[in-house]
Amino acid sequence: MAETDQAKPLASFRVHPRSDDEEKALKTKNRRRKFKLCGCIATILLLLLVIVIVILVFTVFKVKDPKVTTNEIQLTNFDVNVGQLLTGQIKINITMVVNMSIKNSNRASFRLGNSTTSVYYRGISVADAQIPPGIVIKARKTSGLNVTVDVMADRLVSSPDLLGDVRNGEMIMTTYSVIPGRVKMLFIKKHVEVKMNCTMTINISKRGIEDLICKRKVKL
Ligand SMILES: *[C@@H]1O[C@H](CO)[C@@H](O)[C@H](O)[C@H]1NC(C)=O
Ligand SMILES: *[C@@H]1O[C@H](CO)[C@@H](O)[C@H](O)[C@H]1NC(C)=O
Numbered sequence: 001m002a003e004t005d006q007a008k009p010l011a012s013f014r015v016h017p018r019s020d021d022e023e024k025a026l027k028t029k030n031r032r033r034k035f036k037l038c039g040c041i042a043t044i045l046l047l048l049l050v051i052v053i054v055i056l057v058f059t060v061f062k063v064k065d066p067k068v069t070t071n072e073i074q075l076t077n078f079d080v081n082v083g084q085l086l087t088g089q090i091k092i093n094i095t096m097v098v099n100m101s102i103k104n105s106n107r108a109s110f111r112l113g114n115s116t117t118s119v120y121y122r123g124i125s126v127a128d129a130q131i132p133p134g135i136v137i138k139a140r141k142t143s144g145l146n147v148t149v150d151v152m153a154d155r156l157v158s159s160p161d162l163l164g165d166v167r168n169g170e171m172i173m174t175t176y177s178v179i180p181g182r183v184k185m186l187f188i189k190k191h192v193e194v195k196m197n198c199t200m201t202i203n204i205s206k207r208g209i210e211d212l213i214c215k216r217k218v219k220l
């Protein structure tokens with residue numbers, strides 16, 4: 001009796017010994033569970049990676065527009081002879097240097113393309129200057145850019161307003177600069193274009209620039 005009493009719990013513990021099939025099923029179930037866990041972790045890691053990449057792309061690797069500033073415009077040459085102008089013998093020789101600085105706040109270098117500066121006088125294009133491409137501004141650096149512009153006297157003289165402006169002692173000119181460039185961040189290349197217009201008043205007797213107002217437009 002005592003034996004059977006002791007044997008009973010054992011018997012109830014394993015009433016039906018596992019068949020091979022059951023064993024296999026259990027193993028595959030375990031394996032599946034492991035696979036599921038692995039898959040879950042892998043998915044989470046992948047998601048985290050994607051999130052980190054997205055955050056980096058929108059923060060550290062976000063392409064920021066370069067800050068172009070016109071510091072000053074100097075008249076390195078200014079020869080407008082009023083007397084000669086009045087008698088029809090015109091002698092005009094104007095050269096200006098547009099002093100700009102470009103601040104690159106990206107974590108990659110900024111390469112300038114073909115940049116141009118044009119000067120307008122009362123709607124007439126009086127000068128064009130090209131900045132040779134290939135200037136590279138290193139990451140998080142500021143670089144100066146001098147553009148020398150020679151005003152074409154014949155074009156300036158073609159304006160009917162010149163005489164009056166010279167008599168009044170001041171001329172208003174506008175510079176129009178287009179600075180295209182490229183920022184290469186990791187595998188992404190981004191084109192940037194900065195447009196800069198400056199309006200200045202030239203005081204003829206002083207041979208100097210009095211008011212310089214600049215406007216900037218950026219296309220990313
Ligand atoms: C303008 O003036 C500069 C310096 O005085 C001179 O070198 C240049 O040849 C002049 N240009 C013209 C077109 O007269
Ligand atoms: C350009 O401007 C900067 C800052 O105002 C100045 O240090 C530099 O000498 C200027 N360059 C020219 C050519 O005027």
Ligand SMILES: *[C@@H]1O[C@H](CO)[C@@H](O)[C@H](O)[C@H]1NC(C)=O
Nearest residue numbers: 112113114115132133134180
């Ligand atoms: C700059 O202009 C020249 C001629 O106008 C052209 O051949 C060259 O491809 C241009 N470079 C860039 C970077 O746009």
Ligand SMILES: *[C@@H]1O[C@H](CO)[C@@H](O)[C@H](O)[C@H]1NC(C)=O
Nearest residue numbers: 097099100143144145146147
């Ligand atoms: C601009 O001109 C100034 C003075 O002539 C010079 O010191 C500076 O290096 C020039 N900058 C560039 C970028 O050519």
Ligand SMILES: *[C@@H]1O[C@H](CO)[C@@H](O)[C@H](O)[C@H]1NC(C)=O
Nearest residue numbers: 168169170203204205206210
């Ligand atoms: C040009 O500058 C001179 C000297 O600073 C000044 O007396 C004159 O009024 C100025 N002319 C104009 C048109 O602003």
Ligand SMILES: *[C@@H]1O[C@H](CO)[C@@H](O)[C@H](O)[C@H]1NC(C)=O
Nearest residue numbers: 176195196197215216217218
């Ligand atoms: C600069 O001037 C040009 C021509 O007048 C105009 O088309 C352009 O919109 C101006 N750009 C800015 C930034 O003011």
